[in-house]
Amino acid sequence: MLSLNYHHLYYFWITAKAGSMTRAKDQLLLAQPTLSLQLQRLEKSLNTRLFHRSRRGVCLTPAGKTAFDYCENIFRNGDALVRALCPRQAPSPVSLRVGAAESVSRQIILRILDSVSVSETGGGATVLACPHGELLAKLRLRSLDFAISDLDFPADLSKQLQARLVCESPVHFVTSPRLRDSLGPLSAAGPEFPLLLRPPDHALRKQVDGYLRRARIRFHIAAQANDPELLRLMAIRAEGVAALSAATIQEDLKARRLVIMESSGTGIRERLWFLAGGNPPLTGAALHLMTRFEM
Numbered sequence: 001m002l003s004l005n006y007h008h009l010y011y012f013w014i015t016a017k018a019g020s021m022t023r024a025k026d027q028l029l030l031a032q033p034t035l036s037l038q039l040q041r042l043e044k045s046l047n048t049r050l051f052h053r054s055r056r057g058v059c060l061t062p063a064g065k066t067a068f069d070y071c072e073n074i075f076r077n078g079d080a081l082v083r084a085l086c087p088r089q090a091p092s093p094v095s096l097r098v099g100a101a102e103s104v105s106r107q108i109i110l111r112i113l114d115s116v117s118v119s120e121t122g123g124g125a126t127v128l129a130c131p132h133g134e135l136l137a138k139l140r141l142r143s144l145d146f147a148i149s150d151l152d153f154p155a156d157l158s159k160q161l162q163a164r165l166v167c168e169s170p171v172h173f174v175t176s177p178r179l180r181d182s183l184g185p186l187s188a189a190g191p192e193f194p195l196l197l198r199p200p201d202h203a204l205r206k207q208v209d210g211y212l213r214r215a216r217i218r219f220h221i222a223a224q225a226n227d228p229e230l231l232r233l234m235a236i237r238a239e240g241v242a243a244l245s246a247a248t249i250q251e252d253l254k255a256r257r258l259v260i261m262e263s264s265g266t267g268i269r270e271r272l273w274f275l276a277g278g279n280p281p282l283t284g285a286a287l288h289l290m291t292r293f294e295m
Helices: 006-018 021-028 032-046 062-085 106-114 132-140 177-183 203-215 228-236 246-254 284-292
Strands: 051-054 057-060 096-101 125-130 146-149 161-175 193-197 219-224 241-245 269-277
Touching: 006 021, 006 032, 006 057, 006 062, 021 032, 021 057, 057 062, 096 106, 096 132, 096 284, 106 125, 106 146, 106 228, 106 246, 125 132, 132 146, 132 161, 132 269, 146 284, 161 177, 161 203, 161 246, 161 284, 193 228, 219 228, 228 241, 228 246, 241 246, 269 284
Parallel strands: 096 125, 096 146, 193 219, 193 241
Antiparallel strands: 051 057, 146 269, 161 241, 161 269
8 A cells, every 4th residue: 555645645735736936835834945846755655756846836747637636535534524523623724715807907906805794705815916827727626715806708618617797897098187187088079088998918908999099199208107006096196098907996976086087988897707617516705705795
């Protein structure tokens, strides 16, 4: 019988879920060289590579994915064993692991988290912001319970992930009241407008560029950023006119920190998706968000 070191297996499981040696060592309270050595010993004992290592972190090899699936069952069953033999022992609080695409507004994330009660999350919520592709990978690896994205996901993942289109929020051109008074409304007859936009490769940017062409708006790009929160703050500081979703600027419009520049709707809409892994079935806060949350 193969002698398997379950401590090494646990270290592998935590590292796979964390997605990097740095995050895993912090969770395990180990020095990185120590953790690396334990993982190498596990790979040597199994005579196969479990990770591809790079500067960006670690990703699983095909053998590593197989091992990870077994680990999920092993350690889940271990928790079930403890609950069965120690029924009076209070379960440890479990944090809701939420992933958010880097391009999703922090205002939106906070509103979503505010809708979930502490009793539903148990141990609160842990939020990780990362690129869209990394978000999908972590959902497939089950290192996230739930994810928020403003980008459509590939159709071939529909069997692996659950997805729900939460809203299609209208996009407005906004700036500070002071700058609007100086520039006037956004129109072809206006001056050259300083715009604060997403990068050219962002899905929303393509819609914005199309609108500007059709409306014959004269402009120059004052700044580009993937982070809508940065664009929002720059607009409040009168550094330009930002194209942002109504969901992102709702409170700013009410407080008159920002005002809308166009005289009629742009026809641009930003989609917001909720994503979750296919198995195991959703429970608690993740289930509430996926089935009942409304923007």
